[in-house]
Amino acid sequence: MEPVRWTGKTLQLLDQTRLPLQEEYVEYRHYEEVAHAIRTMVVRGAPAIGAAAAFGVVLAAQTAVAAGREVKEEVTKAVEVLAATRPTAVNLFWALNRMKRKAEEVSHLPAEEAVRLLAAEAEAILQEDLANNRAMGRYGAELVPEKAGILTHCNAGALATAGYGTALGVIRAAKEMGKDIHVFADETRPLLQGARLTAWELQREGIPVTLITDNTAAFVMQKGWVDLVLVGADRIAANGDTANKIGTYGLAVLARHHGIPFYVAAPFSTFDLSLKNGAEIPIEERSPEEVTAFGGRPVAPPGVKVFNPAFDVTPAELITAIITERGVIYPPFTENIARMMGN
Ligand code: MRU
DSSP, X not given: OOSEEEOSXXXXXXXXXXXXTOOOEEEEOSHHHHHHHHHTTSSOSHHHHHHHHHHHHHHXXXXXXXXXXXXXXXXXXXXXXXXXXXXXXXXXXXXXXXXXXXXXXXXXXXXXXXXXXXXXXXXXXXXXXXXXXXXXXXXXXXXXXXXXXXXXXXXXXGGGSSSSBSHHHHHHHHHHTTOEEEEXXXXXXXXXXXXXXXXXXXXXXXXXXEEXXXXXXXXXXXXXXXXXXXXXXXXXXXXXXXXXXXXXXXXXXXXXXXXXXXXXXXXXXXXXXXXXXXXGSOOOBOOTHXXXXXXXXXXXXXXXXXXXXXXXXXXXXXOSEEEETTEEEOSSHHHHHHHHTTO
16 A cells, blocks of 8 residues: 655655545645645645655655756745645654755755755655554564454554554554454544544455444443554654544543553654653644534534644553654653654
């Protein structure tokens, strides 16, 4: 599964707004279109957004060369536009900073050569993410019992990354190790990433999955069907506080009440050590229509006030461990995150 594909000249994104009913790639030639695709969630999930934005920068550089404009100037403009799409997932800013640094580094070279090196950098971001997911999978799978019920939220799978996935990567790896896994996928209101994407991904792979409404999570835990909760992340502060899809915090509270371990799987590109704690993480608010309509059909009285945050922050004290590409980080998080990241 390749949610982000580079053809050598154009960017192709698997349109996640159409899944699971249609499997369709859209082709992009201009960075403004890529920005629109990120905003409207044609591509979504923290690492996938970062990779798509990186290729958006390459498209900007290509456009500059074709129009005889300055590459560095066009790249600066593109970075600004792409950075203004979604505020919470730090992978977006991490990837854009990496591309900006590369653009500076190659600015003395002939324009075509600079574009080639920028494309190679974006490809590297994509390939490294894939390798990181596989490494996370290997470390994380060790934490999964031989027979396990796993509850997950949103989609932290191949679709949200370069492929393979973070939380779903751990599940894939556990399955590859021969473990007897059953996944409970929260549907994940309001945009249904769990129902539309996670259930689809797991089903395609033959990993047993039961779709539940978000409200059912407590009940399946009470029944003793959940051995661990496993989610991805959009931004992790220096103390381990973790922003992820709205509803994740509630799951962590439920897991603590039921004595169930709560794991976060995320690559280092999701950590933001410039933030002391989760209170500093910017939380995206999306349009009220996502809540007042279901499948395009209005389900609320016109004009009703809506609060629609796309993410919440799970306090570090509710997290059992964070699975990364370099190993599993346990509390105390502030010290252990800094040590693992080599700071
Ligand atoms: O709004 P989305 O669909 O981009 O939110 C995605 C999530 O919250 C994922 O759990 C997170 O980005 C981790 S993806 C590996």
